[in-house]
Structures are given as C-alpha cells and as structure tokens.
Amino acid sequence: MTTAVHDTRAAGASRAGAVRGRRSRLRDGFTRHTARRQRWGAAGVLYVMTCVFLALGAVNAQNNLLFLAFGLGLGGLVTSGLVSGASLMGLRVKRRQPGACAAGEPGVIRYEVANVSAIMPAFCVVLEDSARRRRKGEPRAELAYRVSPALVGHLGPRTLVTIETSWLPLRRGWIDIEEMTLTTTFPFGLMRKTVVFSVAARVLAWPSRVPVRPMLIDQAARGARQNLQARRGAFGGEDVFGVREYREGDAIKDIAWRSTARGQAVLVRQRAEPAGSRLWITLNLSPASGQGPGESSEWNEPELAIACAGELARQAADRGLSVGLCVTHTGTVLPPREGAGQSRAILDALGAFATEPNEPRSLPRAFRRDEAMVEIHVGGAAPAGLPGSRMRIDVRDFGAWCADPASVPAILRKGAS
Amino acid sequence: MRGAALPRLVLVLTLLGALLYALADESWGMFMLAAPLVCIGSAITGRAGARSLPKGVGLALVLGVVAWAGSLALEGRVDVSAFCRLTLVVLVIKFFDTRRSRDFAQMLVLLGFMGVAATLLSPRLVVGAVLALYVPLLAWTVVTFQFYTAHEIVVRGSVGPHVAISEPPGGGSRRSLVALSLACLALSAGVASAVFVIVPRGLGRDFFMRVGRYQGSVTGFSDRVRLGEAGIISQSSAVTMDVELRDAENRLIGGPSEIFYMRGAVLDEYHSGEWRPGPRERRTSQRHPANLELRFAGPAEEGQVVTQTVTLRAVPSEDTYLFALWRPYAVTLTEETPISIDSGTSTMEVTLPPGRFRYRVTSEMGVHTPRGDVSAPRDRVGFPSRAIEELARTVLTQAGIEAGPELRPRTRDAEAARAIENFLRSNFAYSLEMRRAPANEDPIEWFVEESNRTGHCEYFASAMTAMCRSAGIPARVVTGYVLAEWNAQTNTYVVRQSHAHAWVEAEISENVWREYDPTPPGDLREIHLRRPSLAARVGRFFESLEYLWITSIVSFDEADRSRIIGREAGPRDAISGDALRARARQARRVFGALLSGVVVFAGAYMVGRLGLILARRGRPARRARRTQDWARGDPALEALATKAGFYDELIDTMRARRQAKPEWRPVGAHAGALADADPALGSVASPLARMYYTLRFGRRPLTEREEAELSVLLERLRTLNRAGAERSATGDRAGPPTR
Structure with a gap:
C-alpha cells in the first residue's frame, strides 16, 4: 500500500516572473468548479442547537459567561463558514486521462489539484470521483466504476499537488467519468461543503481477468503447429529456450526432470513457438440452444465468454503467438498479429462492443487450414465457415477452461454491476 | 496531519x-x-x-x-x-x-x-x-x-492498492x-x-427557570450576633467584595492609611446574649428597575458625598444586605431586583441569586443635621442590667458628665458616648479567642466584669451599646465590614471575610446618629491588615486579576454596555416587568x-x-452467517460451510497485519500476492485459501490429512494474528488501522 503523491510548487526565474509563471501554470488546463453543495451534518445541527440553548440560557440566567460562550459559538460558526468556503473556492482540478484497465482490476488515476488563492490554504480536502447526480426523470444508471477517495491534507496558496489513486471499473466497456468533487468539513465539521467539477473523460474498461488454464493455449498452439507441419510436411522448430516453474495444465512430457531434481520446484521446459503459428480466437455469443452445465446459471455468460476471450488473447500474446479475433455475431475481425499492440487491440475491441443478441453474420473470409482456432461460445451452435481443426470452449463448463473458479471476479455474476 | x-x-x-x-x-x-x-x-x-x-x-x-x-x-x-x-x-x-x-x-x-x-x-x-x-x-x-x-x-x-494522502514534506x-x-x-x-x-x-x-446559579458562600457577615459563638468572626482571607470610593467630583477616595466602615445590618434588639434586627416600621419594599437611581432620603447638603461602587464577589444567600457607608441616601442597582429599604435605620436588603452582584450607593458622611423623622424617646431607652448601669454611671462620672439622662442635656450625649468608647478602648483588650459566658450569666455583664476584659468586636460593640442605653443614649449594634486593605493595582478596597466587624451607632441628638467603634484601633489594624509577605503580594496580584475578571466580564451589565456603545442606560419596565414573567410561567x-x-x-x-443487541446475540453469530451466505439453500453446502469458519479468522488476521483483502480480489489471489508483502502470512494464507476453495467450490469435505494440516495452519495463523496486533500497537502510530 503506497501513497503516491508529488507536491510541487510552481516556480519561475525572477520574482515577478515567478508570480506570473505560477499563476499561468496554476490556471492552465485546470477546471473551475461548476456547482457548490453544502449540507448540515449531525454535528452542525447539534452545534446550532447548542448555540440556541446557550443564547436562551444566557438570557434566562443573565450569565455573562454564557453570553461569552454564545458569542464564541457564533464566532465558531462564522469562522467555520468562512474558512471552509474560502479554502474550497480557490481550488482547481485537472484530471489526467486514465489508462485502460480490466474491469474488476484497480487501475491508476491521477489528478492535479491547484490552489490559486493568494492567501488561503486548503486543509483536509477529500477528493472523490463520482458519477454525476441523476437528474430528475433520468433512469437510474448502474454504478460503472468506483474511485478511491484521496485526501489533500494541506495545499498552500499558489501550490499544486499531484495525487495518484486507484479506480475500479465495475463493468466492461466505455465508461464516462463526468464529475469529481472536492469536499471538506474543515475546520469544525459543522457543515460538509462540496465543490463539483465537470471534468469529463471516457475510459475503456477491458474485459475482466479470469483464470484461464494455460494448457488451452498450449493445446491450441500445438494444433497450430500440427497444422503447420501438415502443410509444410516437416517438423517445425520447437527450440527450448528456457525453463519455468510448473503451472497447472503443463504437459508432463515438458517437465525438465534434471533441473527439477537439482532444485526444489518442479520446472518445465519452455519452447519457442514456431514462426508462423497463428491462433484465432473466435467469440460466438449466439444464445444457448439447449441446457448447459448447471453451475453456470448464476453467471453473466456473454461477459464470461468475453472475459475468457480476452484472457486467452493476453496469454497467446505473452507466448509470442500471432493472435487474431473474430466475433461472429458482430462480424468483427482482427487478423492475427504478434505483439503487445495486437493484444491491446483485441482487448480494446472486446471492451468496446455491445453484447446485444444479434443474428450470426457470415464470416468475412475463409480461414486457412494451418491456423488454429479457439471458439468460445455460450452453448450456441457453431457458425458455418469455421475450419474443422478448432477447440470449442463452452464457458458454462468451468472445469474445461477455468483454473480456479473461486478467482473469477464477482462482477461477472448476473446482476453484478 | x-x-x-x-x-x-x-x-x-x-x-x-x-x-x-x-x-x-x-x-x-x-x-x-x-x-x-x-x-x-x-x-x-x-x-x-x-x-x-x-x-x-x-x-x-x-x-x-x-x-x-x-x-x-x-x-x-x-x-x-x-x-x-x-x-x-x-x-x-x-x-x-x-x-x-x-x-x-x-x-x-x-x-x-x-x-x-x-x-x-x-x-x-x-x-x-x-x-x-x-x-x-x-x-x-x-x-x-x-x-x-x-x-x-x-x-x-x-x-485499490493506493491510499492517496497528500502530505507535503516538512513542517x-x-x-x-x-x-x-x-x-x-x-x-x-x-x-x-x-x-x-x-x-x-x-x-x-x-x-424559563432558575438553573445554573452559582453557589452561595459564607462571607463572615451576619445579621445576628450571638455573643460567644462564631457569628461574624472569621479568619478566612476569601475576598467578599471590592469597593471603589469616589467623591462628588468623581475623584478616587481612599488609600492604605484610611479606614472606612461599610454597614450592613442594624441590630437593635437584645435578648439573652443575642442581638438581632428589630421590627422595621419604616420599611418599604419594591421591585426596582435596573440602572435607575433610587433615593430614599434627602439629598446631601452639608456632608461629603461619597459614591461607592460595590462588587459583591460572593452573595451569601437570596436575601442579602447592601453594604454602604453611613449615611446612604441613594442606590442604583445593575439588575432589576426586589429591594427593601428601612428609612429608620437606612438599611437595604435585596433578593438576589447567589453569585456576583454590583451596585452603586451614595452616602453623605459627617452629617450633623437630622434627615429623618425618627428619634428614640429618651424615656424608653435603657438596658436591663444593674452592673452595666453602674459601670456606665462610673465611667461618665469619671469623665465629668452627668450620668443620669434626666440631668444631662441632650447636647452632651455625643460627649458621653465618646467617653464610653474611650473607656472600652483603653481598658479592654481585643482577642479572637472565642470565650463563652457561663450559662446563667448575661454575656455583656460577664464581659465587662469577669472576662479579664478581653473579647472580640461583638463584645465591645455590645458593651458600648448596653452602656449607652443605660445612660439614656439610644444606641444600636451595626454589623458590616471594615475597609482597611487598599489594593493599589485596582484602586479599590479589598474586603475579605475576616474584615467582618461590629461597631456602634448612637443617637447624639434628635435623629442624628454617629458611628463609634469601641474596639481598640491598634488591634483592629493589626487584625485587618495583611502582612506584606511575598505570598500576600502574589495573592493580591491574583485578586486584582480576579477583580478585573469580575468587573469586566462576569459583572458586565447594561451600564457598562451603554458606556461602550455610547448610549445612556435606562430602565426597561415595559419589557422586563411582570407581564413577561407571567408569560414565562407558561x-x-x-x-x-x-x-x-x-x-x-x-x-x-x-x-x-x-434490546436489539441482546436479540442479536441470541442469533447465530454474524461471522457464521457471513460464511453461510454462499451455502444457503443447499444442505450439502451448508454442512461444508460449518467447517469453513477458518476463512473469517484468515480475513481478520490479514486485517490485523495490515494486509486487508480488498473486496474485489479473490482470497486465493490475495494470498498469492502476500508472498512478497508478508511472506509469513502468505505461507499460511495460500494453503488455507486452497482448503476454503475445496470446501466451497470443490464441494467435498477435507480429508483427515487436510484436517490435521488445517489445525497446524490455524495455530500459526493465530500466532501471526497476535503478533500483528502487537506490532500495530508498538510500531504503527501513523493513523487508524486500515480496514
């Protein structure tokens, strides 16, 4: 758990220049608040009631100390209002565009908070990124994301601070982040004052990470190699380039027995994939034609399938395979390519498309026979045009693809947002 | 921060x-x-x-x-x-x-x-x-x-893993x-x-009601004198009031060498060793508005006018006397208060809540012309004691004054009273020793005849009053305070409980009363003046501060307020009258x-x-309910869930060791991630998480071997939990525990 904060003071060459530089730097790109809210808390109500009772008591008893106490109470009220209001008015906010991350996995989001006030420092300001308040008549939007609140303990006059905090997308897809707020109860907690900033941003949340068995990729890659051998008629390169720790699903024949005997952990040989191994990940979201395995009923199956496809794409890219994506019911096709860029492209595509039921479309092109294919489906019939050498994964059958069902994120359950 | x-x-x-x-x-x-x-x-x-x-x-x-x-x-x-x-x-x-x-x-x-x-x-x-x-x-x-x-x-x-708190470096x-x-x-x-x-x-x-009144206090002053009992005799140095004196030109009067007598009660009835106030036939009562001067006697013409601003620090009870120099004729109260004034004795009583109170009273000193219409007829004056009468006769005869009232002209009464005062001052000694007269003897007779001629101020005042009355001079005992301690910092007299005193007023001509103090003056100064020690100086400084505190804050009143904001203070009968009080009852x-x-x-x-808490305690523990959420409705799973209680211990231990599991992360993944952050916990958490999954997702009970392993792991887990709590207690003072 870390606190990642950088506190910087804008500076300039000369004194006058410094002031100009600070001002311009503190205003450039920063957003001014669009609304203000204030709410009396229980402490505030109690405080006001106590002040009223003090006043009544002072008048009733003609007790000068009570008059003084009432005056102090009133002074505290005035001071609280002035300080909390003035400190928030000088604050400006800039939100840096957060990078994409998987739904259910925390990502990093950065803010810059500047205090443009010349004299008034800000204390104890809580920064919260929240969905815009629902307007009257608007349908209730499901909660798409959560952001860790951040605390700005102190922000001096003409100072800015960069804050790095976590955000958690709660679903896949485009997420519109509209509002963020700065709230303070400083100094006495009588009133909760908030300023609202409209700093719109659109972030793509990739599919959730799910524990897919690594052997699926191995099997698929093996199929691709066999296809390639069959086409080339010769043994493809399977050079061993290293060993790694055994993972569930690794073939026993790959275990490096000598290395294992020397050490404590079970090690397996890692082989370089033959050049030209191409893997298609096909996502078939056609509705189930029959009753599948019972245990999948609590899951949001299309989302589970998308998550599974995304994870396979990640693993394939990590293994150095050329991986492509084909989504049958939207006709989305990304031809196989290698590299992290391709992995991101696939995750972007998987993150962005909608899962509304759709008629299966005809596939745009015929697949080559030397290409391997993993078809992920939710019980629907296999679309026409796919080559025969393919692996079909029914996401409802966890045993077939999931290494650890308990690790599947809860947000993929039905009803979870 | x-x-x-x-x-x-x-x-x-x-x-x-x-x-x-x-x-x-x-x-x-x-x-x-x-x-x-x-x-x-x-x-x-x-x-x-x-x-x-x-x-x-x-x-x-x-x-x-x-x-x-x-x-x-x-x-x-x-x-x-x-x-x-x-x-x-x-x-x-x-x-x-x-x-x-x-x-x-x-x-x-x-x-x-x-x-x-x-x-x-x-x-x-x-x-x-x-x-x-x-x-x-x-x-x-x-x-x-x-x-x-x-x-x-x-x-x-x-x-997520980041807790974002901005704390700039340095102080x-x-x-x-x-x-x-x-x-x-x-x-x-x-x-x-x-x-x-x-x-x-x-x-x-x-x-609304009377709440939060300050406590009353013993002040040393009393309107009863019981000879031989404590009465007004007090050796406490607690401050009772502060008195500021000003003349008609508003100049300060007083100093360390000047002594004044602030009279409170007039005691003119004597019975069996006790002096008490007599019936007040000239007494009038009224509710007097604040900041309005109330005159109850004629204006000053001949004597010196002295205005006294008195700040009572401790009002003893609800009905209390207002103290003033002889002869008071006007009073101004700072609060609307019921006041009773007896024009015969010029005494003032008010009804106050215990606490502090301030008032101003104006007196004319050294007046010889009678201002009232009350005089005590000579034929009714006397004292029922043969011994006292004999003594008075002897004293006056020795002084060359006619002892019998029928022989002595009224104009020589002052001379006679002075002779008696001098006799007591020079032949008796002052003592604070509380000596009681025998039960069958009158205390005054006992004082003048058998007490070795020593006693305190009450005896002196009683003896002089009795002797004056025996000689046909109307006289009365007066109780109050002696203004003897001058505070140069505040230019006021500080009056302590020990300054309570009793003296005498005698009618020297028709309706003209004069003060006499038969107590030896040297002894009086000795008793009422504080020794100039370091502690006394410190105490006086503190008392000065307290005086300022009381006069500027505690006793701040409408007059002070008007003075600050530049407006004349006046009565507010219309608002603060009985109508308001009637409404207050409702x-x-x-x-x-x-x-x-x-x-x-x-x-x-x-x-x-x-009741709610007790009812909740009757149900299965919250922990068990949480565990069984995933098993509810499936009897087989519910049986397994009863064995999965260790999951909560694991979660608690993670929290105690500041490695709380985020909601979004499965326990297995979190246990794996602990390998770097907390290896000891990670080595226990991973197998426990596996066992939990076996029960929950594997849907099978633990084997005997796993059960044995579980008990070992739980022992280690509890040790880690205790260690985590101690570490938090000793090492982490940075803030509240992470949840």
Whole structure:
C-alpha cells in the first residue's frame, strides 16, 4: 500500500516572473468548479442547537459567561463558514486521462489539484470521483466504476499537488467519468461543503481477468503447429529456450526432470513457438440452444465468454503467438498479429462492443487450414465457415477452461454491476 | 496531519474537563475518581487491536447512567453539577468502549457540554483561566478530528492498492495550520466580543427557570450576633467584595492609611446574649428597575458625598444586605431586583441569586443635621442590667458628665458616648479567642466584669451599646465590614471575610446618629491588615486579576454596555416587568414538557438499542452467517460451510497485519500476492485459501490429512494474528488501522 503523491510548487526565474509563471501554470488546463453543495451534518445541527440553548440560557440566567460562550459559538460558526468556503473556492482540478484497465482490476488515476488563492490554504480536502447526480426523470444508471477517495491534507496558496489513486471499473466497456468533487468539513465539521467539477473523460474498461488454464493455449498452439507441419510436411522448430516453474495444465512430457531434481520446484521446459503459428480466437455469443452445465446459471455468460476471450488473447500474446479475433455475431475481425499492440487491440475491441443478441453474420473470409482456432461460445451452435481443426470452449463448463473458479471476479455474476 | 494525535488530545481534554468541573464545583471527588480511570481506559483501549467493552456492556452502563439521571430527576435533584457528574461518568465509560470516529465525536460533544456547564457553575477567575485553555484545545481537537475522519474515509473507501494522502514534506503544513487556527481563534474571539457587548442585558431573566446559579458562600457577615459563638468572626482571607470610593467630583477616595466602615445590618434588639434586627416600621419594599437611581432620603447638603461602587464577589444567600457607608441616601442597582429599604435605620436588603452582584450607593458622611423623622424617646431607652448601669454611671462620672439622662442635656450625649468608647478602648483588650459566658450569666455583664476584659468586636460593640442605653443614649449594634486593605493595582478596597466587624451607632441628638467603634484601633489594624509577605503580594496580584475578571466580564451589565456603545442606560419596565414573567410561567411548562419528552425518548431509545443487541446475540453469530451466505439453500453446502469458519479468522488476521483483502480480489489471489508483502502470512494464507476453495467450490469435505494440516495452519495463523496486533500497537502510530 503506497501513497503516491508529488507536491510541487510552481516556480519561475525572477520574482515577478515567478508570480506570473505560477499563476499561468496554476490556471492552465485546470477546471473551475461548476456547482457548490453544502449540507448540515449531525454535528452542525447539534452545534446550532447548542448555540440556541446557550443564547436562551444566557438570557434566562443573565450569565455573562454564557453570553461569552454564545458569542464564541457564533464566532465558531462564522469562522467555520468562512474558512471552509474560502479554502474550497480557490481550488482547481485537472484530471489526467486514465489508462485502460480490466474491469474488476484497480487501475491508476491521477489528478492535479491547484490552489490559486493568494492567501488561503486548503486543509483536509477529500477528493472523490463520482458519477454525476441523476437528474430528475433520468433512469437510474448502474454504478460503472468506483474511485478511491484521496485526501489533500494541506495545499498552500499558489501550490499544486499531484495525487495518484486507484479506480475500479465495475463493468466492461466505455465508461464516462463526468464529475469529481472536492469536499471538506474543515475546520469544525459543522457543515460538509462540496465543490463539483465537470471534468469529463471516457475510459475503456477491458474485459475482466479470469483464470484461464494455460494448457488451452498450449493445446491450441500445438494444433497450430500440427497444422503447420501438415502443410509444410516437416517438423517445425520447437527450440527450448528456457525453463519455468510448473503451472497447472503443463504437459508432463515438458517437465525438465534434471533441473527439477537439482532444485526444489518442479520446472518445465519452455519452447519457442514456431514462426508462423497463428491462433484465432473466435467469440460466438449466439444464445444457448439447449441446457448447459448447471453451475453456470448464476453467471453473466456473454461477459464470461468475453472475459475468457480476452484472457486467452493476453496469454497467446505473452507466448509470442500471432493472435487474431473474430466475433461472429458482430462480424468483427482482427487478423492475427504478434505483439503487445495486437493484444491491446483485441482487448480494446472486446471492451468496446455491445453484447446485444444479434443474428450470426457470415464470416468475412475463409480461414486457412494451418491456423488454429479457439471458439468460445455460450452453448450456441457453431457458425458455418469455421475450419474443422478448432477447440470449442463452452464457458458454462468451468472445469474445461477455468483454473480456479473461486478467482473469477464477482462482477461477472448476473446482476453484478 | 492524519489525526493520529486525536486519542491523546481527547484524553488531555477529558482530564482538563474533569479539572474544570472540580474547580467550578469545588468538589474534587469526581476528579480523583475519574482521572485515573480515564488514563487506565485510554491505556487499555488505545492500543491498536485492543479489546474494548462488549457493546452490550457499554450500552448497559450508559443505560445505568440514564437511569441514575432519571432517579435524580424524579427527586428533583438534577442541576448543572449533577449533569457534569453524569457526563463525566459517561466519558469514563466511553474510554473503555470502542474508539471509532463516532465514539470520538460523541466524546467531543460531551466535552463541549462540560465546558458550557462549567460556566454555569462558577464565575471564578481560575475557572475562566482553565476555560481559556480548554476552549482552544477543544477547537484544536475538533480540527484534528476532521483530519482523523477524513483519513478514515479515504482508507475505508479505497478500492485499490493506493491510499492517496497528500502530505507535503516538512513542517510547513503544521505551521500553516497553526497560523490559520490562530486567525480563526482571533476571528471567533472578535465575534464573541462583539456579541458580548451588543446583546442587551437585563431582558428575560428567569424566563424559563432558575438553573445554573452559582453557589452561595459564607462571607463572615451576619445579621445576628450571638455573643460567644462564631457569628461574624472569621479568619478566612476569601475576598467578599471590592469597593471603589469616589467623591462628588468623581475623584478616587481612599488609600492604605484610611479606614472606612461599610454597614450592613442594624441590630437593635437584645435578648439573652443575642442581638438581632428589630421590627422595621419604616420599611418599604419594591421591585426596582435596573440602572435607575433610587433615593430614599434627602439629598446631601452639608456632608461629603461619597459614591461607592460595590462588587459583591460572593452573595451569601437570596436575601442579602447592601453594604454602604453611613449615611446612604441613594442606590442604583445593575439588575432589576426586589429591594427593601428601612428609612429608620437606612438599611437595604435585596433578593438576589447567589453569585456576583454590583451596585452603586451614595452616602453623605459627617452629617450633623437630622434627615429623618425618627428619634428614640429618651424615656424608653435603657438596658436591663444593674452592673452595666453602674459601670456606665462610673465611667461618665469619671469623665465629668452627668450620668443620669434626666440631668444631662441632650447636647452632651455625643460627649458621653465618646467617653464610653474611650473607656472600652483603653481598658479592654481585643482577642479572637472565642470565650463563652457561663450559662446563667448575661454575656455583656460577664464581659465587662469577669472576662479579664478581653473579647472580640461583638463584645465591645455590645458593651458600648448596653452602656449607652443605660445612660439614656439610644444606641444600636451595626454589623458590616471594615475597609482597611487598599489594593493599589485596582484602586479599590479589598474586603475579605475576616474584615467582618461590629461597631456602634448612637443617637447624639434628635435623629442624628454617629458611628463609634469601641474596639481598640491598634488591634483592629493589626487584625485587618495583611502582612506584606511575598505570598500576600502574589495573592493580591491574583485578586486584582480576579477583580478585573469580575468587573469586566462576569459583572458586565447594561451600564457598562451603554458606556461602550455610547448610549445612556435606562430602565426597561415595559419589557422586563411582570407581564413577561407571567408569560414565562407558561413557556416554562412547555419547556418542561419538551424536556420530559426528550428524556423519555432517550430512555426508550437506549432500551430499544439494548434490546436489539441482546436479540442479536441470541442469533447465530454474524461471522457464521457471513460464511453461510454462499451455502444457503443447499444442505450439502451448508454442512461444508460449518467447517469453513477458518476463512473469517484468515480475513481478520490479514486485517490485523495490515494486509486487508480488498473486496474485489479473490482470497486465493490475495494470498498469492502476500508472498512478497508478508511472506509469513502468505505461507499460511495460500494453503488455507486452497482448503476454503475445496470446501466451497470443490464441494467435498477435507480429508483427515487436510484436517490435521488445517489445525497446524490455524495455530500459526493465530500466532501471526497476535503478533500483528502487537506490532500495530508498538510500531504503527501513523493513523487508524486500515480496514
């Protein structure tokens, strides 16, 4: 758990220049608040009631100390209002565009908070990124994301601070982040004052990470190699380039027995994939034609399938395979390519498309026979045009693809947002 | 800046609050009891991971306090002091209770009420001085509490590995916060001063009820003289009042070498060794408005006019005398008060709540011309004692004055009284020794004949009065105070309890009364003047401060207010009259009903909460319910879920070791991630997570071997939990535990 904060003071060459530089730097790109809210808390109500009772008591008893106490109470009220209001008015906010991350996995989001006030420092300001308040008549939007609140303990006059905090997308897809707020109860907690900033941003949340068995990729890659051998008629390169720790699903024949005997952990040989191994990940979201395995009923199956496809794409890219994506019911096709860029492209595509039921479309092109294919489906019939050498994964059958069902994120359950 | 100092601040504030109550109520029992308990409670529950009182027990104790308050209310004994005691008891209980932000908030509220209650209990300077420390400390603690709660919000609301808290390096932020706090304090003090001055005084007194009156005090003064008993004889140096004297040109009068007599009660009836006030036939009573001069005798023509501003620091009881130099003829009260004036004796009595009071009275000194129409006929004057009469006759004869009133012209009465005064001064000695006359003897006779001619002022005054009356001179005993101690810092006379005195007034011609003091003057000065020691100087300095405190704050009145804002003070009969008081009775009933409603509601709420907690305790534990959520509805899973209780222990241990599992991360993944952050915990957590999955997702019971492994792992887990709690207690003082 870390606190990642950088506190910087804008500076300039000369004194006058410094002031100009600070001002311009503190205003450039920063957003001014669009609304203000204030709410009396229980402490505030109690405080006001106590002040009223003090006043009544002072008048009733003609007790000068009570008059003084009432005056102090009133002074505290005035001071609280002035300080909390003035400190928030000088604050400006800039939100840096957060990078994409998987739904259910925390990502990093950065803010810059500047205090443009010349004299008034800000204390104890809580920064919260929240969905815009629902307007009257608007349908209730499901909660798409959560952001860790951040605390700005102190922000001096003409100072800015960069804050790095976590955000958690709660679903896949485009997420519109509209509002963020700065709230303070400083100094006495009588009133909760908030300023609202409209700093719109659109972030793509990739599919959730799910524990897919690594052997699926191995099997698929093996199929691709066999296809390639069959086409080339010769043994493809399977050079061993290293060993790694055994993972569930690794073939026993790959275990490096000598290395294992020397050490404590079970090690397996890692082989370089033959050049030209191409893997298609096909996502078939056609509705189930029959009753599948019972245990999948609590899951949001299309989302589970998308998550599974995304994870396979990640693993394939990590293994150095050329991986492509084909989504049958939207006709989305990304031809196989290698590299992290391709992995991101696939995750972007998987993150962005909608899962509304759709008629299966005809596939745009015929697949080559030397290409391997993993078809992920939710019980629907296999679309026409796919080559025969393919692996079909029914996401409802966890045993077939999931290494650890308990690790599947809860947000993929039905009803979870 | 994370509010880590909050528990310590609350502890200090509670101790200060207890001290404040002890000083204000002048009872140290609760302080002696509460202070160690609070420290012990803080030491026990202040540690991270420490156990607090079970919720039900804490609530039951608070309920007990409410019941105690209820019983006091039924007996009609609920007052500010009782409120303070109850608050202190609740605070002590809270120190043994949980230490969440809500608990701190409740404690701060109670501490705020303690401060308010202390102002109702005592107007003393020492209380004000502690309050001057208490209020800023309370404000600072509240500010710290804001940081504490904000930190807690951020930690609790965290959804990922980052807890983002901006804390700039160096102590700049603390300096900035201190500067801002001082500015806030100055602003608050400014507003408070403005409110203090602007709010009109005198309106609405006792509109609701009489609450929070200051305690009465023993002042040394008494309107009864019982010879041989303590009476007005007091050796206490407690200050009773301060007196400022000014002449007709508003110049200060007095000094260290001048002595004045402030008369209070006139005692003119004697019976069996006791002097008491006689029937007051010329007495009139009225409710006198504030700041309006009331003249009850003719204006001064011949004598020196002296205006006395008297600040009573401790009014002894509701009906008290107003003290004045002889002969008072006008008085101005600073509050609307019932006043009774007897024009025959020129005594004034008022009805006041105990506490402080200020008034101005004007007297004319050295007057020889009679101003009243009352004279005591000579034929009715006498004293039923043969021995006293003989002594008076002897004294006067020796002085060459006719002893018999029928032989002596009225113009020689003053001479005769002076001769008697001189006789007592020169032939008797002053002593504070309390000697009682034998039961069958008159104390005055015993004093002049058998007491070795020693006694205190009451004996001297009694003897002179008796001798004057025997000689046909009307005389009376007067009790009051001697103004002998001059305070050069405040230019006032300081009057202490020990300055209480008794002397004599004799009618030297028709309706002309003159003061005589038969007590030897050397002894009087010796007794009433303080020794110029270092302690006395320090004490006098403190008394000067207290005088300033009382005159400028505690006794601030409409006249002071008018002087500051430049407006003449005047009476407000129309507003503050009986009509307002009649309306107050109705409002009082409504207020009482509301108060009763609040008490009943609070009691019902507490009973309900306790019932709810007890009902919850009857159900299966929350922990078991949480475990069984995933198994509900499936008998096979429910059987397995009963074996998965170790999951909660694992989660608790993770939390205790500051490795809390985020909601979004499965336990297996989190256990794997602990390998780097906390290897010891990770080595236990991973196999436990696997066993949990075996039960939950594998849907099979643990094998015997796994059961054995589980018991070993649980032992290790509990050891880690204890170690984690201790580590948190000793090492981590940075803030509240991470949840």
